[in-house]
Amino acid sequence: MRRGLLLVVVAAVAAFGGMALAGAGGTGKPDDVPLARTAAAAPPTACVNGSGDLGDTYYPGIGNGGYDVTHYDLNIGYNPTTHILNGKATITAAATQNLCRFNLDLRGLTVDSVKVDGAAATFARDGRELMITPAASLVASHGFSVEVVYHGEPGPAPRDPDNFIDGWNYTENGSYTSTPPQGADTWYPCNNNTNDKATFTFNVTVPSDRQVMSNGQLISNTVDEAAGTSNWVWEETEPMATYLATLNIGKFTILRDTTASGIPIINGVRPDQLTDTARTRLAGIGNIIDFFGTKFGKYPFSSVGAIVDVTNAGYQMETQTRPEFTSANGLSALAHELAHQWFGDHVAVRRMRDVWLSEGFATFANWLWVENGGGTTAQAAFNTQYARAANTTFWNNTVFDPGVVNQYQNATVYTRGGMTLQALRAKLGDDTFFQILKDYVSTFGGGTASTDDFMAIAQRDSGQDLRDFFKQWLYTPGKPNETYCYCVAPVGGTSPVGGSVPATLALTLGTPPVFAPFTPGVAKDYTTSTTANVISTAENASLTVSDPGHLMNGAYALPSLLEVSFSKSAWTAPTANETVTIDFKQHIGETDALRTGAYSKTLTFTLSTTQP
Numbered sequence: 001m002r003r004g005l006l007l008v009v010v011a012a013v014a015a016f017g018g019m020a021l022a023g024a025g026g027t028g029k030p031d032d033v034p035l036a037r038t039a040a041a042a043p044p045t046a047c048v049n050g051s052g053d054l055g056d057t058y059y060p061g062i063g064n065g066g067y068d069v070t071h072y073d074l075n076i077g078y079n080p081t082t083h084i085l086n087g088k089a090t091i092t093a094a095a096t097q098n099l100c101r102f103n104l105d106l107r108g109l110t111v112d113s114v115k116v117d118g119a120a121a122t123f124a125r126d127g128r129e130l131m132i133t134p135a136a137s138l139v140a141s142h143g144f145s146v147e148v149v150y151h152g153e154p155g156p157a158p159r160d161p162d163n164f165i166d167g168w169n170y171t172e173n174g175s176y177t178s179t180p181p182q183g184a185d186t187w188y189p190c191n192n193n194t195n196d197k198a199t200f201t202f203n204v205t206v207p208s209d210r211q212v213m214s215n216g217q218l219i220s221n222t223v224d225e226a227a228g229t230s231n232w233v234w235e236e237t238e239p240m241a242t243y244l245a246t247l248n249i250g251k252f253t254i255l256r257d258t259t260a261s262g263i264p265i266i267n268g269v270r271p272d273q274l275t276d277t278a279r280t281r282l283a284g285i286g287n288i289i290d291f292f293g294t295k296f297g298k299y300p301f302s303s304v305g306a307i308v309d310v311t312n313a314g315y316q317m318e319t320q321t322r323p324e325f326t327s328a329n330g331l332s333a334l335a336h337e338l339a340h341q342w343f344g345d346h347v348a349v350r351r352m353r354d355v356w357l358s359e360g361f362a363t364f365a366n367w368l369w370v371e372n373g374g375g376t377t378a379q380a381a382f383n384t385q386y387a388r389a390a391n392t393t394f395w396n397n398t399v400f401d402p403g404v405v406n407q408y409q410n411a412t413v414y415t416r417g418g419m420t421l422q423a424l425r426a427k428l429g430d431d432t433f434f435q436i437l438k439d440y441v442s443t444f445g446g447g448t449a450s451t452d453d454f455m456a457i458a459q460r461d462s463g464q465d466l467r468d469f470f471k472q473w474l475y476t477p478g479k480p481n482e483t484y485c486y487c488v489a490p491v492g493g494t495s496p497v498g499g500s501v502p503a504t505l506a507l508t509l510g511t512p513p514v515f516a517p518f519t520p521g522v523a524k525d526y527t528t529s530t531t532a533n534v535i536s537t538a539e540n541a542s543l544t545v546s547d548p549g550h551l552m553n554g555a556y557a558l559p560s561l562l563e564v565s566f567s568k569s570a571w572t573a574p575t576a577n578e579t580v581t582i583d584f585k586q587h588i589g590e591t592d593a594l595r596t597g598a599y600s601k602t603l604t605f606t607l608s609t610t611q612p
Contacts, residue, residue, distance in 0.1 A: 047137040050102035052129050054193045058161075058352040058404040061128060062182050063193025064103040067138075069093045071198055074188050077205040078249055080174040083153045085109070089188050091146040099138040104130040105185035105192035107167075109152035117144050130189055154187040161404045165313050173270070174210055174249035176309055178317045178324055181352055184242040194348040194448050197239035205231045206249050213248040213268035213307045215240065215321050236320060238301050239446050241348045246319040248307045259286035259304070261293065266305040266322070273308045278328040282306060288338050291372055292365060296339075297438045300346040300445055306334065315408075318362070320345045339365030342441055350448040353401040356474070357454060359408065360399065360417015367418060382422040383487055385415055390479040400451050400474040420473040426486035427469065428462050436461045465503045467612070506535035507543070507607040513584055518599075523590040532580045534571075538609035541571045543580065545606075551586065551599035558594075560587040562601055 050066025073090040091104075107128045114123045116134035124131045130148070138144050155175065157167030160182065167186030168177050177187060185192045202214045208223050208230045216236030223230045236245075252268035259265060267282050285304060293299050305322045308331065316333045317324040318340030325331055343365070344358030367378035388394045397403070397412040399420060406412060425433040440449070440457045451474065459466050472480040483500075510531035518526065534543065548564050550557040567581040582605075588594070 047098040047100035050097065050099050052103040052131070054195060056193065056351050058407065059182050062105055062185075063195065064105065064191050066097045066099050066102050067093045067095050067144075067191070069191050069196050069198040070143075071200070072188070072190065072245075073201045073203070075203045076188075076247070078175065078247075080207065080210065080249060083155060083170065083175075084151065085154050085168075085187065086151045087149070087188060089146075089148045089150070089190075091148070091189070092143065093146065093191075094143045095138040095140050098140050099134075101131060101133045102138070104132065104146070104148065104189040106130045106148075106150070106189040107158075107185050109150050109154060109187075111189075112149040112151060113147075114149075115147040118147075121146075128185055148189045150189070157183060157186060162406070162408050164315060164408065169312065171250055171309055171311055173251045173309075174206070176248045176250075176307075176311050176313070176324065177246045178311070178313045178315070178319075179243045179245075180317060181243050181355075184245060187247070188245075190242045192242050194241040194243070195350060197241050197348070197447065199238065200234075200236040200240060200245055202234040202245075202247065203231070204234075204247060204249070205229050209251070210249055211252040211254065211268065213252055213254075213322065214246055215244070215319060216301075217264070217303050218254075218266060238320075238346075240320045240345070244318070244320040244345055246307070246317075246322070246324060248309060248324065250309055252307075252309075255282065257283075257286065259289050259299075261286075261290050261299070263289060263299055264303040266303055267308070268305070268322075269308040269328075270310060273310065273328040275328050278308065278331055281331040281334055284334070285338065288335050288369060289341075291369065292339060292342065295368060295434055295437065296342045296365075297441045297445075299341065300441075301341060304338070304341070306331070306337075318344055318358075333366075335369040336362045336366040339369075342445075346446065347441055347444045348448045350450045350453075352404070352407055354449075354451050355402075355407050356399045356413050356417035356420075357449060357451065359414045360420060363414045363418035364421040367422065378422050379426065379487075382419050382426075385419055386479075386485060386487055388479075395479040396477055398475055398477050416473070420470075423473060423480075423484065423486050424458065424466075424469070428464070432462050465505070465612075468503065501537050503612040504535060504537045505541065505607050505609060506533075507605065508533040509582075509605065513582075515584070515586060518586075518588050518594055520592070520594045521590060522588070524588050526586045526588065527583065529581055529583045532582055532605065534578045534580055534607060535576050536571055536607065536609065537574050537612070538571075539573070539611040541575075541607060541609045543569045543605065543607050546604040548603060549601060551601050553595045553597050553599045556595040556599075558586065558599060559589060559592055562586055564603070 050064055052064055053061050054063030054065060056062060069091055071092040075088040077086040105128050111123060111130060114121045114132055119135040121135060122133045154168035155170055157165045157169040160166045166179055167183035168175060182192060184190050200215060204212045206212055208228050212232035214234035216234055219233040219235050221230065221232050251270060253271050253274055255267040255269065257265040265285055269278065289299050289304055301321045303321050307322055307324045308328055311326045313326050316326060316330045316337050318337045323337035339362040340358060343361035349355055349357050367381045371377045394411045397406055399412055399416050402409060402412050436458050439461055440454055443457065444453060455466065455470050469484055472484045513528040513530040515526045515528050543566055545564050548562040551562055563585040565583045
């Protein structure tokens with residue numbers, strides 16, 4: 001059963017007297033504890049080989065385990081005539097395991113040398129895996145650096161299972177990289193997965209008559225007249241997924257501007273694409289960014305812009321801070337690609353089966369931008385699509401996990417993904433809906449998110465049980481029925497009269513209970529109680545409590561376990577405002593050593609059902 005289909009209510013009791021019962025989220029999971037506290041003490045000889053696969057079912061074999069990258073310093077020379085690239089990648093990372101060996105992803109290209117922390121390392125190739133054995137094993141929680149010197153022809157780009165070009169490819173005047181979601185390793189060694197974001201420095205040398213466009217800020221551009229070369233340094237100081245890194249080498253007119261909110265705009269446009277229409281569209285970047293900032297939260301990066309060339313990619317690309325467009329005509333998708341800066345870039349998808357969190361959100365954002373300009377409203381765009389007959393192929397697939405061949409399917413992932421958001425907006429209202437989007441971005445920005453993560457924010461902020469809604473829109477093939485449509489009924493149409501009961505579980509805990517003061521040296525059972533109010537519309541429900549364990553006073557624990565019991569803990573039919581008594585018992589032994597002060601324990605009470 002998917003997590004989204006299990007309805008659970010968790011209630012919390014606030015701190016009181018010598019005891020506290022707190023709700024879920026008050027403590028971290030074991031794997032949230034920093035590794036540095038324990039792993040650094042492990043002997044370096046007790047090492048393992050890092051994983052060569054992070055487990056994305058759509059793209060097995062990409063990404064590597066055992067370390068986290070913090071920065072890529074890419075020093076690249078490229079000759080557009082011969083297509084030969086000479087590169088030196090210096091990668092700064094930290095081990096998360098004691099490593100005998102670790103992998104980087106790199107396809108094609110010839111590796112000349114590898115150093116780890118300045119010492120020569122042995123290496124081997126196995127497909128896209130560059131397997132590196134350092135001279136000394138790496139210690140968990142310690143930083144290290146890897147230098148890979150390599151060369152070769154990085155293109156032409158291969159095609160993904162969905163038949164899109166993905167990697168380094170050529171243009172009339174140079175080259176471009178468009179790499180969703182796995183093509184980054186066609187031109188630099190990396191941990192090629194969205195879950196290991198890093199900052200980047202691009203130091204690129206090309207012929208003097210060519211320009212280089214990339215991510216982030218343009219730090220410097222110098223020309224060596226004697227050598228006939230120009231050097232370009234770009235820097236992206238915000239965390240970025242590897243596939244969003246880009247180099248575009250060619251002949252560009254570079255245009256600079258600033259948004260009304262002060263964000264630098266840097267555009268690179270092939271001169272013959274700098275039409276009046278292109279100029280007008282590019283001039284709108286600031287307005288789009290500032291508008292989206294009011295809906296999704298502050299723009300997350302230090303600069304913005306666009307790269308316009310003539311390429312054979314067949315799609316526009318949301319490369320971080322500076323989306324790529326295959327020609328000036330591609331700028332019609334400007335709002336869509338800029339929306340990706342929040343959804344897809346700042347909040348990256350954790351697994352490619354969640355790609356609707358990127359493409360569906362950007363589609364919806366484009367509807368919003370058109371609506372804001374007085375054009376077709378997002379609701380009207382939704383209604384047009386919803387009017388499609390239920391037996392058309394438009395409804396055949398699922399938005400979540402559509403399959404690797406369909407991951408960029410326009411109807412399913414883009415349009416129906418956007419429709420899911422508009423239906424949610426219509427259901428909840430603008431205030432709640434846009435607060436959900438802002439909270440989602442602020443919570444997961446700089447990292448990755450899953451569909452479950454978005455659903456959890458939506459349920460929390462709305463206070464509603466949205467399981468059935470998301471089940472219909474994301475997980476079930478077929479056209480959602482009108483119960484989940486929230487469409488505007490046609491003028492003069494009929495409207496049925498009826499009623500319904502939403503799935504509801506509610507658990508309200510009463511006055512916090514307090515034990516009488518414990519008396520040292522006297523054997524006694526202490527008791528106290530509180531109540532819980534239960535509301536359930538489910539066919540069954542159960543009330544449980546987390547492991548009571550021992551009451552604690554700093555590092556001191558009472559010897560006897562805390563006991564918790566309920567007057568009733570299971571229901572086989574709906575109930576409303578039913579009072580349940582919760583009893584607590586704590587035994588104090590005659591020889592128990594008691595420390596002065598308050599003893600407490602955090603408990604979580606959960607009302608749940610499997611048959612809503």
